[in-house]
Every structure is written in C-alpha cells, then in structure tokens.
Amino acid sequence: MTTTAPAPHGPRRARRRGGTGPAGLYLATGVAALLFLVPFYLILRNALMTDAEITGEDWKWFPADVRWGNVTEPFADPSVDFARALGNSAVVGVLHTAGTLLVCSLAGYGLARIPYRHAQKVFYAVLVTLMVPTAVTFVPSFVLVSSLGWVDTYRGLIVPGLFSGFTCFLFRQYFLGFPKELEEAARVDGLGHWGAYWRVVVPNSLNFFAAMATITFISGWNSFLWPLVIGQDPSSWTVQVALSSYMTNQTVNFHLIFMATAMSVLPLVFVFLFLQRWLVQGIAQTGIKG
Template identity: 45%
Template sequence: MVKTAVSSPADIASRTFVLWPSQPDWSAFGRVLEDPSFTTAIITSSLMAVSMTVGQIVVAAMAGYALARIPHRLAQPLFALTVLMLLIPGATTFLPNFIIVAKLGWVDSLQGLVVPTLFSAFNVFLFRQFFLAFPKELEEAGKLDGLGHLGVFVRIVVPNSLAFASALTVLGFVGAWNAFLWPLVVAGSGSGALTVQVYLSQFLTAQTFDYTGLFAAALLSLVPVLVVFVVLQRWLVRGVAETGMGGA
C-alpha cells in the first residue's frame, strides 16, 4: 500500500516489479489531507463507528442479560427469534430498512446510518451465552444488598464483563468502519453523511483510476482503527482468553 501510494502511474502500470520506486512521490498524501471531503469522511465515519459500536454493545448486553437471567415466559421464544434472525440474509432486510429510513427523513444523515444497525442478533446471542456462565454467587450477593436486576447488571455484571465487551467492541468498530453498502445507499456521496469507504470508492470511476490517491487515503484511514486496536489490545486478548474463543 505504501509503495503504490508513492509510485507514479507509469510505475503502477509497469510489468516490471520493483520493491520500491526509484523516485517516490509523496504528494498523494498531501492531496488527500488537503481535501475537505476526506476530513468530513473521517469525522463522519468516526461518529458512525463509535455510535454503532457503543449502541450495539449496550443494547446487546442488556438484552443478553435479560434473556439469560430474568425469568419470563417469553424469554425462550425471544431467544429463538434472535437465533432465527441470524439465519435471515441481510439482503432481505436491506430494502425495508431503507424504506423506513426514507419515510423518517433520515436519508443522508448520521441517524440514518446508525439507528437501523443498533440491534445485533449476533452480539445478543454471544452476550446471552456469556451471562449464562457468569457466576451467580456475585449476583446473589448484590441482591442480598438490596439491588434489583438493573442494579446488579450495572454495578456487578458490567464491571466484570469489560474484557468480553472489549473484544466485541474491537470487532464491532472494525465492521462499522469498513461498512460500505449501507452508507453508500443511505448517504451516497452527499456531504451530510459521507463515510471513509464511500470516499475511497470515488478514486475509481468508469473514466479515471487514481491508484496513488486511493492507497494514500486508505493508509490514512487505517489510523483510527489502529488506535482503537492499540488501546483495547490488552482487553481484547483477555476477553478472547476468558471466553474460550481462541480455542483449546
């Protein structure tokens, strides 16, 4: 990626492979950084990814705990419905979601990107399975102190589930940052909700192919993802180890 970003169009089209161009050109990075659309895309993608990730984790954690610990006659049917949702292809819900967003007037807006994605059946399933193995003794101790389900969840369960939640946070943030089809349909290239992935697609059109600009912008767009990974790396490894996701 770095090599292509600093190569000339002739070097990119050449059939002779070179490990590094003889005359690297770093101007593509300057062009990208000076483009106000790139700054807008970075800000929009950051807001979208953070909102989607936090919203999905909060909703999934509360739903998963309710399905695992709160006795109710609808708990099993709702869990079965959640598992059923995992079997439904995303393409079948794409058009209905867009129609709802359009009727609400959320096209080309941040809420149109975020709100329809706040519920993740996969995260609910994982949280529910995690809370089933959560030590009941800790919850019972909280109930003896007079805490209800919400108090036990906020003051006992959540602090002891940060490692697991952090692992899902990294995966959710990367997925939200790399989302392309939904932001393309909802926002397109409009300035109201232009995301990084949609911005990158504009370097390749039917008439032009700006590979140097594309790879330079792609490299710069990796910085927020790397920051999130570095910050949550310790929690991610701990979460994978504690949940057994890493294998035997």
Template identity: 80%
Template sequence: MTTTAPQLRKPRGKKRGGVLGNTGLYLATGVAAFLFLVPFYLLVRNALSTDAEITGEHWKFFPTHLQWGNVGDLFDDTSVDFARSMWNSLVVAVSMTAGILLICSLAGYALARIPYKHSNKIFYVVLGTLMVPTAVTFVPSFVLVSSLGWVDTYRGLIIPGLFSGFTCFLFRQYFLGFPKELEEAARVDGLGYWGAYWKVVVPNSLNFFAAIATITFISGWNAFLWPLVIGQDPGAWTVQVALSSYMTNQTVVFHQIFMATAISILPLVFVFLFLQRWLVQGIAQTGIKG
C-alpha cells in the same frame, strides 16, 4: 540403608524430533507472517509512489523518492472530502459500538437472568432474525428510513444498526456463565437487576465488552452498502464510500486510492493495538475464574 532409583534418560531421538518440530512451527509461523505482511507492504509502497511507478514495467522494492505529497493531494482534492468522510465513519462506528453494547448487553442480561415465562420465546424470535437474509430486509429498511426523512443524516446511518441478534445471543450466553454468587451478594446489599447489572456485572465483564466493542467498531467502520444507499450526498459519505469514488469508468487515480486506503485503516490498527489484550481474553473467556 537407602537406595536411590536409577534415573532414566530420555531417548535422544525424541529430543531431536522436538527440535525439528519447533523448527517447523517457527518456519510455518514465519511464512504465515510474511504472507500477512505482504499486502501491507504493497499498500505503503504504492501509497508513497507515483502512478508511473505503480504501473511501470520495472518493479522497485521501494520508490527512490517517497511521495509524501500524496497525503496533501488526497486531502486537497475538492471532488472528495476525505477528511469529512473519515469523520463520518468515526461518528457512525463509535455510535454503533456504544449503542450495540448498551442495547444488546441489556437484552442479553434480561434474557439470561430476569425470570419471565416468555423469555425463551423471545430468545427464539431473536435467533430467528439471524436466519433472515439481509437482502430481504434491506429494501423495507430503506423505505422506512426514507419515509422518516433520515436520508443523508447520521440517524439514517446509525439507528438501523443499533441492534444485532447475534451480539444479543453472545451476551446472553456469556451472562449465563457469569457467577450468580456475585449477583446474589449484590441483592443482599439491596441492589435490583439494574443495579447489579451496572455495579457488578459490567465492571467484571470488561474483557468481553472490549472484545465485542472491537468487532463492532471494525464492522461499523468497514460498512459499505448501507452507507452507500443512505449517504447520497457527498457530505454524508463514509470512508468506504469515498474510497470507491477514486475508481470510476473514466479515471483511476492509483496513488490516491492506495494513500486513502492506508490512512483509512489507521483507526482500525490503533483500536486493535489498544484493545488486543482484552480482545484475546474476551474471546477466550466463558466466565469469571475463581
């Protein structure tokens, strides 16, 4: 004869508490999402409005007539070549991203895997660069770039930013957790450090590379101070420098500022939407599972 254990019922109070907890979580998430989206709403709303509607006393949720002509006014403005500045920012951001991924990943892999008696000392020197304020190296960097004749050139905008001590540190820490078994199998097949890096490590680290690429691209696109100093000619302005030119001591063209800002963030939105899956996985990933 078999007996069955009595089933215990969960207290209803805990169930109600769970529902209330979920409701509070959804409410907090909704409030956070609302606060996050408000600046984007204001940006789009003002970009499609006239200056009178932007600065008027009576607020409208959205303008009665959408001013799509503001897009044409922005690109037809002869005082600022906004299309050229967008292209300059794209070249700078893409070049810096590709360069940093290559140089810093190679440096991080060498510090993590290649046995060398001074590797720890070199790593400490790299970490030491993180403790030096940017303001200390800004003037010497400008003097060097100026002496090389790289002012108002892509070389001056890109090359000084092709190495990042922090990115090198991140790659080293990541490669330390990379499974050595995969590299040992590559060495059995006759590959050296270079072959193992290109054929084994990189293909199995695309999530982390995508995360670093996204962060680096956004940083390069949003850079302002260095492009402002190096790009002295309007033809060498990046988009952030061009945005600052719409607000001067004499005039402030509100609809152009908002329209230019809305257009300037579109590449960042596209990059984030395209790489968001790899971005989240890369940030959370400390090694390859399995």
C-alpha cells in the same frame, strides 16, 4: 541371565513424537505473519509511488523516489471532502459501537439472567435473525428510514444497525458463565436487575466489553453498502464511500486510492493493537468451543 535394554528416555521419546517442536511453531507463525502483512506492504508501497511506477511492467519492491507529497493529496482533492468523511466514519463508528454494546448487552443479560416463560422462544427468535440474509431486510429498512426522514443523517446511518443477533448471542453466552454470587450479593444490598447489571456486572466484564467493542467498531468502520444508500449527499459520506468515488469510468488515480486507503486503515490498526489482548480473552470467555 537375560537383561533388558533400558527404555528410551521419556522426554526424548516425547520429542520425537511431538514433531518439529518450538522451531516449527515459530517458523509457521513467522510465515503467517508475513502473509498477513503483505496487503499492508502493498498499500504503503503503492501509496508512496507514482501511477506510472504502480502500473509499470517492471516490479519495484520500493519506490525509487518516495513521494511524501502524496500524503496531502486526499485532503486537497476538491471532489471529495476526505477529512469530513473520516470524521463521519469516526462519529458513526463510536456511536454505533456504544449503542450496540448497550442494546445487545442488555438483551443478552435479560436472556441469561431474567427468568420468564418465553425466554427460550425469544432466544430462538434471535438466532433465527442470524439466518436471514441482509439483502432480504435491506429494502424494507431503507423504506422505513426514508419515511422517517433519516436519509443523510447520523440517525439513518447508526440506528438501524444497533441490534446484532450475533453480538446478543455472544453476550448471552458470556453472562451465562458470569458468577451468580456477585449478583446475589448485589440483590442483598437492595439492587434490582438493572442495578446489578450496571453496578456489578458491567464493571467486572470490561475485558469482554472491550473485545466486543473492537469487533463492532471494525465492522461499523468498514460498512459500505448501507452508508452508500443512506448517505446520498457528499457531506454525509463515510470514508468507505469516499474511497469508492476515486474510481470512475473515466479515470482511476491509483496512488490517491492507495494513500486514502492507508489513512482509512490506520485507525483500525491502532484500535486493534490497543485492544488485541482483550479481543482474544473476550472471545475465549464466551464459552464457544472449536
């Protein structure tokens, strides 16, 4: 009589095949987090040092004497109104975000829900705009803005960038998966496309709108080339343009640059930390795989 050996325990066999398990995942996540935090550490470290310590031959993990007085230097510099630059960036970022969400969400909703003969052609035209390099449209956009007299104005900084083909595409993908039953119920109550969009779709899509707001605000805040060209007067500089003015052919004030950079990054950190869960959830709801 022959006996067969018992089969290996299922979970143990699965554990052997599954690799390192949770410990390996936590280790990889920890390493990735450390690499992600290295730039922030360097910015904060250099912001609280002297120029001699930053450029010295000996590496120092932390400043020997923390210079908290560096915090006020960007606001005391007579050559750059850094407080006004922060305010300009805040105004541009908020208005650019609100306008982009309104324009692109309406365009995406129309492409996803309003049937008409040329809807597919319009959608393809939007996709084509994603393939056009920014350098191709930069000069014509500046000529148009200049002819309208919008140089050194918030209109010139905000209006040309209100439409984004990529954001419109994401909104269309999201609205394609939005429950049609809610809109049909709204139409039974006598609402048209605009009423269904504003009173039904938007209130039930706040998570996705928050995700798009995060991406759009960060993009608007970090914009440099267009504000540099349009904001020719120092009073209309954004924070990114103000940062570039600290580096000249004659002098480079390292600790001042790093301290101003830390202050310019702080609003983005707060926005990201506050809206990060909606950012991940909103991107997942677009229907994009991979």
